[in-house]
Amino acid sequence: MDKQPCILVVDDEPDNFDVIETLLFREGYDLNYAANGQRAIERLKIIQPDVILLDVMMPDLDGIEVCKRIKSNSQWQHIPIIMVTALTAKEDLVRCMSAGADDFISKPVNGLELRARVNSMLRIKQQHDKLQTLLQLREDMVKMVLHDMRNPLTSILLATEILQLPDFPIHKQQNKIDQIIASVQHLQSLIDDLLLMAKLESGKMMLNFGEIDLNQLCLSVLNNFAAIASQKHIQLISHLFPLDLYINLDALIFRRVIDNLLSNAIKFSPKNSQVILRTDNLGAEGVIVQITDSGSGVSENLKQVIFEKYEVGTLMPEVSQLGLGLAFCKMVVEAHGGKINVENNQPKGAVFTVFLPKV
Template sequence: MNNQHSILVIDDEPDNFDVVETLLDSENYELHYAPTGKQAIDCLNSFQPDVILLDVMMPDLDGMEVCRQIKSDPQWQALPIIMVTALTAKEDLAKCIAAGADDFISKPVNGVELRARIHSMLRIKQQYDKLQTLLNLREDMVNMIVHDLRNPLTSIVISNEILRFPGLSPEKHQDKTDKITLAAQQMQSLIDNLLVVAKLESSKMDLNCIEVDLCALCISALADIEAIALQKKLNLVSELPDPGGMVKVDVPIFRRVLDNLLSNAIKFSPSNSQVTLKAEYLTTGAKLQVVDSGSGVPQNLRQSIFEKYEIGTRMPEVSQIGLGLAFCKMAIEAHHGTITVEDHHPKGTIFTIFLPSV
């Protein structure tokens, strides 16, 4: 990714651009030049500037009109514009601000002042970009949550309507009842994850850690996921230590971590394949692994998938809100542990949890 900031200089005098280029030589900016306001406006999408240095006194379109036209476009309203002017009267400077300028600098341009004002505008632009990213993320998150809640809710409504039909066979009745139960569990899991993530992020959740048998904990998690695995014709395999070994965890939170990892493994594994839960004791703690035979996680996404609402491989037929792994990471780190992901050869993914000693 290119982190170099782009500066667009709009000035009818090429010599003035040379002066700016010299004054900013040490800043590693990507500089662009436009000799007229019209040319600059026409090429904004090509330049994609982070800041504009705009001369006021230009033929044809003067700087104030250029500023007004740029700021009238919603795409560029947040783009900082620094007016470069020989005007000194307060009324003229007020007109620059009224035209939409964010700052101004007087000619002859001083290098220290120029660099300071550009730094200030870049800082404001970065803050705006971060806020815009958060707003877009929030919108995407709301859409994903609505989508992921709508699917199980639709299943509940349809199954409930079918149960009203007279003469429904016992087998069909049981099938629809099971679908309602599963859909309700999916909705509850999503809501619980949202609430717990919010508490973990705000540091308002105190873990209630107790010593528990690791083997028993894993067997319980596998038993709860078995029915879903059978529906997809997946073979659940356990490679667990002998009972009696203890780990210190918040049981409901840690169980949800295991549930999320196992559910993900089932989602992304093809039918008639295998999902494995491994656990072992180390001298420094305990290690757990969930191994699947799915499409895997690309190398460049192995950190970002643990961020909220980030998705590794989009699969249209699979519900993916991008929250489960973020929850897992926060929950494991709250236990002072780590969670990582790596390839499972020849195909699939291995998620590894390390918990330090009790």
């Protein structure tokens, strides 16, 4: 449930607050009152209003000085201030705006005008809050990307330093070279996912559709992951539709969807378990690709958000979890007109299902 917008009314006359409360009664706002400028400053240390209705003519600390103090504080300067004033001279209104006020309304206050101006300021505040959330998300994303890139870069650096040792055995060099190649491929995959997601979000990604045998595409991905699965003693099993399964899609882009889903399934499955890749033909409706693992599964509350960017499921130690893989899968699948979802596997694990329509 959305939080009620909070309005702080600052006026030395309680009757004026009663008027504003009456005019805004049906709007569902959380109204707070401060009887003078100093009290308003103190209230701001306790509450974070979305809009301030500030009377100009107050004793001791007038509204213009209060406005200046609020706007000079980095914690409060984003809060829209509507000056409530009986002054009508242009010079007085200019003083209000110069102090940092975002809007003003004249006394006696008209209910229709008051509601319109408050709603206008609330829209501005909401836009500010959304922007701050986006900036915070971007900052978190940069930190996560750097964290995920640090591991392969460290692996490359260490392997390179070891190869430079004069007494390092020749018969072990290939192993270090393979380690470097795998780390570079990991970095390339991270970068490619970020770039492709940016293009898909901007609408600049042009998919290269073609008739593709989905079974052959899945088998190719399974073969690429065979060695990785073997290292974890995980058995890769395919249950593919017995006939050719041709469908119109961008093979290179959609292959990355299967790559990501299969990689996650192997990553989160315990040793000596199974990962199953299945395809099926739904006739005129379309086809499905389904990957089943034996991992920790996905909780009910995460099923709704796990396909969003930077959301991760169960946190696992020493496991790269940037939270882009499933978001990327969702964007690609939807760009193909399809859907992706996750359900629980019984007795343990998760089942990711991709549905693609026949077009």
